[in-house]
Amino acid sequence: xxxxxxxxxxxxxxxxxxxxxxxxxxxxxxxxxxxxxxxxxxxxxxxxxxxxxxxxxxxxxxxxxxxxxxxxxxxxxxxxxxxxxxxxxxxxxxxxxxxxxxxxxxxxxxxxxxxxxxxxxxxxxxxxxxxxxxxxxxxxxxxxxxxxxxxxxxxxxxxxxxxxxxxxxxxxxxxxxxxxxxxxxxxxxxxxxxxxxxxxxxxxxxxxxxxxxxxxxxxxxxxxxxxxxxxxxxxxxxxxxxxxxxxxxxxxxxxxxxxxxxxxxxxxxxxxxxxxxxxxxxxxxxxxxxxxxxxxxxxxxxxxxxxxxxxxxxxxxxxxxxxxxxxxxxxxxxxxxxxxxxxxxxxxxxxxxxxxxxxxxxxxxxxxxxxxxxxxxxxxxxxxxxxxxxxxxxxxxxxxxxxxxxxxxxxxxxxxxxxxxxxxxxxxxxxxxxxxxxxxxxxxxxxxxxxxxxxxxxxxxxxxxxxxxxxxxxxxxxxxxxxxxxxxxxxxxxxxxxxxxxxxxxxxxxxxxxxxxxxxxxxxxxxxxxxxxxxxxxx
Amino acid sequence: xxxxxxxxxxxxxxxxxxxxxxxxxxxxxxxxxxxxxxxxxxxxxxxxxxxxxxxxxxxxxxxxxxxxxxxxxxxxxxxxxxxxxxxxxxxxxxxxxxxxxxxxxxxxxxxxxxxxxxxxxxxxxxxxxxxxxxxxxxxxxxxxxxxxxxxxxxxxxxxxxxxxxxxxxxxxxxxxxxxxxxxxxxxxxxxxxxxxxxxxxxxxxxxxxxxxxxxxxxxxxxxxxxxxxxxxxxxxxxxxxxxxxxxxxxxxxxxxxxxxxxxxxxxxxxx
Numbered sequence: 001x002x003x004x005x006x007x008x009x010x011x012x013x014x015x016x017x018x019x020x021x022x023x024x025x026x027x028x029x030x031x032x033x034x035x036x037x038x039x040x041x042x043x044x045x046x047x048x049x050x051x052x053x054x055x056x057x058x059x060x061x062x063x064x065x066x067x068x069x070x071x072x073x074x075x076x077x078x079x080x081x082x083x084x085x086x087x088x089x090x091x092x093x094x095x096x097x098x099x100x101x102x103x104x105x106x107x108x109x110x111x112x113x114x115x116x117x118x119x120x121x122x123x124x125x126x127x128x129x130x131x132x133x134x135x136x137x138x139x140x141x142x143x144x145x146x147x148x149x150x151x152x153x154x155x156x157x158x159x160x161x162x163x164x165x166x167x168x169x170x171x172x173x174x175x176x177x178x179x180x181x182x183x184x185x186x187x188x189x190x191x192x193x194x195x196x197x198x199x200x201x202x203x204x205x206x207x208x209x210x211x212x213x214x215x216x217x218x219x220x221x222x223x224x225x226x227x228x229x230x231x232x233x234x235x236x237x238x239x240x241x242x243x244x245x246x247x248x249x250x251x252x253x254x255x256x257x258x259x260x261x262x263x264x265x266x267x268x269x270x271x272x273x274x275x276x277x278x279x280x281x282x283x284x285x286x287x288x289x290x291x292x293x294x295x296x297x298x299x300x301x302x303x304x305x306x307x308x309x310x311x312x313x314x315x316x317x318x319x320x321x322x323x324x325x326x327x328x329x330x331x332x333x334x335x336x337x338x339x340x341x342x343x344x345x346x347x348x349x350x351x352x353x354x355x356x357x358x359x360x361x362x363x364x365x366x367x368x369x370x371x372x373x374x375x376x377x378x379x380x381x382x383x384x385x386x387x388x389x390x391x392x393x394x395x396x397x398x399x400x401x402x403x404x405x406x407x408x409x410x411x412x413x414x415x416x417x418x419x420x421x422x423x424x425x426x427x428x429x430x431x432x433x434x435x436x437x438x439x440x441x442x443x444x445x446x447x448x449x450x451x452x453x454x455x456x457x458x459x460x461x462x463x464x465x466x467x468x469x470x471x472x473x474x475x476x477x478x479x480x481x482x483x484x485x486x487x488x489x490x491x492x493x494x495x496x497x498x499x500x501x502x503x504x505x506x507x508x509x510x511x512x513x514x515x516x517x518x519x520x521x522x523x524x525x526x527x528x529x530x531x532x533x534x535x536x537x538x539x
Numbered sequence: 540x541x542x543x544x545x546x547x548x549x550x551x552x553x554x555x556x557x558x559x560x561x562x563x564x565x566x567x568x569x570x571x572x573x574x575x576x577x578x579x580x581x582x583x584x585x586x587x588x589x590x591x592x593x594x595x596x597x598x599x600x601x602x603x604x605x606x607x608x609x610x611x612x613x614x615x616x617x618x619x620x621x622x623x624x625x626x627x628x629x630x631x632x633x634x635x636x637x638x639x640x641x642x643x644x645x646x647x648x649x650x651x652x653x654x655x656x657x658x659x660x661x662x663x664x665x666x667x668x669x670x671x672x673x674x675x676x677x678x679x680x681x682x683x684x685x686x687x688x689x690x691x692x693x694x695x696x697x698x699x700x701x702x703x704x705x706x707x708x709x710x711x712x713x714x715x716x717x718x719x720x721x722x723x724x725x726x727x728x729x730x731x732x733x734x735x736x737x738x739x740x741x742x743x744x745x746x747x748x749x750x751x752x753x754x755x756x757x758x759x760x761x762x763x764x765x766x767x768x769x770x771x772x773x774x775x776x777x778x779x780x781x782x783x784x785x786x787x788x789x790x791x792x793x794x795x796x797x798x799x800x801x802x803x804x805x806x807x808x809x810x
Contacts, residue, residue: 039727041717042744043736199620256560273596278571279564286563431730438731496544497552507560514564518595526598532619534747 002081004071007088009390011068012383014096015061016466022056023462025049027455030415033433034448043432047112050430052103054115057372059134060099062221065379066175067091067141069224070168072386074145076482077162077231078152084144091144094137102130110537114430116214117190119206122533125194128186135179145172160494163247164231164484170251171223173505177259177512178220181212193533200530204271205523211262212516219258219287221371225378226250229298229331232385234485236327239305244487246297248498250290255504257286260515264349268358271529276519277351283515284349291342295335302331304488326401330381333409334374341370344420359430362423365416372458373412377405380465388479393472395479400468407461415454418447614775616672618749622665626701634702637695641687650706655757661708666751667700673775680773709755716743722795724788732787737796740780749777758801765793 029049032040040046074082082088104126105111111127149161149169161169185206193201230247234240241247263280266272306317322328344366347353357363384396422444427434436445497503523529548554576582576590583590626634639648642659646652650660659667673679674688675696691699716726716738723729725743728736737743740750753761767773769785776782785793 038718041726043727043739044744196620271596273594275568275572275576275591275594276596278575278594279567282563282567282570433727433730435730440731495552496546497550497556500546503546503553503556507556511560511564522596532617532748535620 015064039433046432091140098133167227178216185209215262242300253290337373360423365419392474411457634698660706664700761797
């Protein structure tokens with residue numbers, strides 16, 4: 001790498017430091033509401049903790065990982081120094097400053113509104129300003145990704161953009177458009193109320209704007225993991241990428257379909273019409289297509305590795321896979337969790353089935369399994385794979401790495417499976433305590449203890465993860481240069497549509513206008529839809 | 540240059556992507572706006588166009604019709620954060636004069652009642668404004684208060700509220716609502732019976748707009764109010780909040796909660 005080593009390291013370290021603190025908060029939340037602890041006396045402390053946990057895990061950590069990984073991909077795949085390193089540092093410091101401001105406000109008890117904001121609850125304006133700074137910092141990254149790609153195109157006319165960079169810029173464009181919804185909500189609706197300029201807020205319209213961001217942000221989190229599936233996993237386990245074209249199709253499908261589907265978070269909201277809810281549910285089903293394509297392509301790529309290692313027969317290649325390779329373990333764990341989480345997600349997005357699980361622990365189980373599990377385990381792989389490039393250490397493939405990945409997998413299943421179960425039984429989410437003395441709830445008490453144990457395993461895994469990264473030392477000779485996966489049919493011509501973004505960005509924006517235009521215009525024009533704000537944490 | 544190398548209609552990638560997206564979108568809209576509503580009789584009763592409008596979320600009548608005159612006893616006061624601001628010294632002075640003339644007989648010279656009327660000293664201004672407005676509009680019953688409030692202007696009400704807000708409270712909250720001092724219903728409520736903890740609104744963990752300060756209130760007053768909410772005799776709580784809280788409470792719990800809030804500091808508590 002050329003110019004961005006320190007930059008990428010800084011992003012990753014802040015991301016993982018926040019990750020470590022936030023996971024401790026998460027475990028504390030599980031502990032105080034489990035039968036192992038008396039009811040927490042002040043539920044506000046619980047919601048303060050949930051807000052901090054969510055803000056760091058949803059906004060700060062994945063944004064920094066995506067940014068850091070994006071800078072690394074730019075240099076490693078385009079094989080030239082990053083343009084705009086100073087701007088990148090400015091973006092980084094904006095994210096850090098925003099995080100500190102938001103975290104301090106939450107810690108002071110002035111912003112226990114949860115990271116999803118939930119108007120008419122209104123927190124101290126500093127919380128929203130902090131979140132806005134994080135997003136603005138990430139917009140600098142979006143611009144730099146675009147600028148670097150264009151500069152590279154100019155220098156290499158007609159060449160095919162490397163797959164990792166193509167995915168990276170897809171993620172950047174996705175995030176740019178995705179974050180507009182929450183930005184509009186915060187700037188036009190929430191901040192005027194938080195600053196005391198208005199005493200009412202249109203909660204329904206706010207929630208519609210947030211849904212614009214709320215679901216697509218998930219695919220922004222997911223993009224680094226998918227880039228790793230396609231461009232790191234096949235190489236790391238000694239195989240070939242089955243299809244470069246399929247990978248690009250999956251990326252652009254995310255761009256088109258991840259945006260205009262957020263209203264499946266509003267199935268229980270009265271302000272949105274049933275017709276739009278159905279259309280969003282149908283489009284949500286479409287997002288499973290790129291994920292299914294990915295599972296097929298990566299499994300095929302893994303099969304190539306198994307057969308190259310001498311595996312034969314229908315399943316013989318599975319036995320021949322390099323099971324002592326941490327990347328092999330991680331991608332397996334990730335797919336198992338993606339399978340359960342994805343199946344659960346299809347239940348959530350179904351207009352009718354959602355009624356049975358809406359706002360229950362099932363939902364918490366779903367997004368922890370699919371984000372905390374399937375995606376974050378790939379963030380860990382990304383860190384392990386990049387670390388030798390960033391610090392000059394030897395490849396991180398030892399026993400400790402494997403133990404760490406195993407613990408993450410087991411911990412995540414033990415945490416989330418009980419949540420799924422009790423969610424079906426109707427246990428509500430976001431509760432500071434449950435009344436276990438009640439005979440109706442008593443039989444479910446063990447599940448909360450179980451999840452607490454799962455959380456503890458995740459804490460141990462995280463500590464080990466940070467320890468492994470911190471212990472890495474420079475070695476001689478310097479590690480081999482980083483490489484991305486090679487496609488099975490290298491040198492195949494890439495269709496122009498899959499080498500550029502114009503068509504897909506246009507489709508993304510067009511579909512958003514079709515799916516969101518009318519509901520937003522209608523709610524914005526309706527009179528008397530605002531409600532008094534509820535200040536959280538005192539005036 | 541071949542067609543496949545340009546982003547134009549002639550490029551099959553472009554053409555088919557757009558065609559398929561169009562077909563998918565139109566199909567989804569047809570199912571969501573026409574097919575699914577057609578199986579619900581209430582959707583289609585007014586014809587296809589009305590069904591599509593309903594599926595789009597267009598309200599036929601968004602705001603509820605104005606409250607019927609006969610529905611007495613539900614509050615019509617809108618609580619606004621502006622009501623919580625501390626009054627000017629002028630307002631407090633005028634309020635003090637009014638209070639001395641009209642309130643002190645029952646509510647005590649310093650807002651601390653000796654007659655089982657509620658203490659008003661240190662009460663939040665928006666609470667006094669809301670209750671006086673409710674009395675004045677006939678939404679809260681009480682023979683004395685109906686008569687007295689009738690003659691108070693909006694300005695009078697705000698001034699009285701400012702005056703009582705300026706007085707020291709009967710008792711400040713204990714530093715902690717812990718297991719030793721506060722009943723479970725006060726601290727954590729009873730989720731399975733849908734009873735929220737008292738301290739989630741009345742101060743302790745949070746104070747919600749319009750919820751009165753209760754510490755040091757006369758016990759008899761609290762018991763009567765809780766029972767009136769429970770039986771529906773008193774109905775001026777917005778969104779039936781207190782009626783819902785008290786519906787499932789037993790007589791013993793009512794006593795226990797009232798006891799806790801009425802408790803005066805013992806000698807030597809040092810507060």
